[in-house]
Amino acid sequence: MLTIRTATRDDLPAVAAIYAHYVTETVVTFDENPPALDAWHDRHADLSTRGLPFLIAEADGEVAGYAYATPWRPKPAYRHTVEDSIYLSPAWSGRGFGSALLQAVLDACTDAGLHQVIAVIVDPGSDASAALHRKHGFIEVGRLQSVGHKHNRWLDTVLMQRTLRDRR
Incomplete structure (x- = not known):
């Protein structure tokens, strides 16, 4: 049984391992070294302070995946826009957990009064990520070519966007 809930500090070792x-x-992330557990504690505290979601997918008593939303850019005019991140334990992929996590993040972002959610997806990375975002109403709005270099190859990113509320 799947449960989506707010992340706690006790979840962070499992998040770090995933x-x-x-x-x-x-190549689905451009990080080249896994962040230390302290960095996850800092991220968790920062998102909590900002009122942004950091969610856990729990199945059979274990952390099966997580998702969160972070500020898109630091300048004040971007304050209503966030970037989502979703990662599943490989053992739990293909079961709809990513979809449940993304929907929960979108709902939490809507509840927080946010306006836009951006997804930055490595291409070629995971076609599943772009398909998941399309399923939840994201549209492709751009491509940045050869902006990352990892595992001896140049990688593009695809930018996808979803409006949560039309505030025009």
Whole structure:
């Protein structure tokens, strides 16, 4: 049974382990070294202070994945725009958990009064991520070519965007 809930400090070692897999084994993140646990504690505290979601997908008593929203850019005019991140433990992928996490993050962002959510997806990385975002109403709005270099190859990023509320 899947439960989506707010992350606690006790979840952060599992979050760090999930992310470390993607850092070392894939190109879906441009980090080249897994962040230390202290960095996850700092991120958790920062997002909590900002009122932004940091959510856990729990299945069979274990952390199956996580998702959060971070500020898109530091300048004040961007304060209503966030970037989402979603990672699943490889053992739990393909079961709809990513979709449940993304919907929960979108709901939390809407509740927080945010306006836009941006997804930055490595291409070629995971086609599943772009498909997941399209399923939840994101549209592709741009491509940055050869902006990352990891595992001896140049990588593009695709920018996808979803409006939560039309405030025009």
